[in-house]
Amino acid sequence: MSQQTPSPQQPPSLPLVHRAAVPVALFAVAFLAFLTLSERFALPALLTMRLPDAVLTPADVLPKKQRLAADIAALEARRDEQMTHGDVLHTYVRSAAAEAAELERLFDSALRVTREQSTDGVTVSLSRVALHAQARTLRLEGELVGSAPGTMTALAAYVDRLNDLEQVTSVDASPFTRVVRDDGTFVSPFSLVLHAR
């Protein structure tokens, strides 16, 4: 039996590297081929949906949904038009009446806040209230009367509460002042303009 000794020019790992090259390359090629075939054929087949009246690929679903949503919106609009008879004058009257009702709500809300703002120590008295539909403003004129010198602070709190109303975008307030009457009561007159949404 002859004994072979490794040559100094051929490192011992080289044959293994050579031997592994073909299986590694075959595995990689098979891996790629499998995934390519899967991507081309298996995946689309798996993800295709069969509805009662159509077969949809994933790419068809979103456009189909948009088409159906557009159809629904068109049918709803047509049905709503039938419900309002699609009549321009009827719609005009209805919208104008709804707008007026919305402004009256602002009027009611402002008066409610005014009533609630009157406490034991301070009374809010409105001398004039004016609502202007076209300008969408509500003017409140009056005074806060109190027996203690807190009317100016109470007026500021009143303005804040009016400003917090859902229908109000801003409040223009007159300067905050306080005067003492001869009878010793404290008075803060005000003129406020509420701007409606």
Add this chain to the structure above:
Amino acid sequence: MRAKPLLRAAFTAGLYALAVGCTFAGASAARRHMTTLAHFQGTVLPVALQLPEAERRIAVLQEQVEAADLQRALTGGAVEERLRAFVLPAELSHERIVTFLTAVGDTLERQGLLRERSPVTIAAAGDPAAVPGSTTQTVRLAEVSVRFRLPIDGVAEALQLVSVAGPLTVGDVLAERDRALLLALSEQENPAAITGLEQFFDADLLSYALEPRATADQLLKSFTSEAFAAALETALQGERVRAARAALSGPLGGLLQEGKAWPAPALFLRSLERVRMPDGTVDLTLTFAAPAQG
């Protein structure tokens, strides 16, 4: 002799290069699989599950549209005819405006709220103005004003009474969200009965105010679910429905019927001024725009 190992090394290197290339391409394909599956699961599948429901809705809506078309052909635009004859006429009817505002004053008087009233002022109609949403239809607006002296708590009542000048049907005073909810529930429960809902929306506001239960019960014959009944109840408790019911079920409704002033002419509130008088009462000045077809 040296060429063979070199050739073998080059062949090996080529195989490894092929393996690396294929592995990268395979990994990229695997990543595309994962992306596709994630997109399918996260986006496509939820949307696809909505499609049958959307198709069912389209079928229901088509059924409702056809039923409403048929109903419209049968009624022939009666509401529009009344609107053009009484609410928004071709020529401003001074008589009807004065009759309505007199009926409002008389109602306040019967309720013990009226201290004084001014004459009704009606200015000449202005120039034609385009109706929003229309390129052909115009209206001319005339300014109408009236003043009532009332106790301070009579202001809300007066505003409630004048708010019925314009709305003609129950549908006109329903909140938009309530109308939408009733329509949505009609789709779910009994799509074909949309004609009943249409009749309810078109019901005359005064007739409804005088007999509110009869109008609602008529509709509930077609829609029997508790959800629909609850939605209808909520709609009928809406602010404007309640105000119209309260105004027209009282003396005002009777006065308008007697004076043949219903449907009331449209009066759009332009300004409102409440001034406190020394005796504690208030002067309420109301200015309206009364429209006529241009």
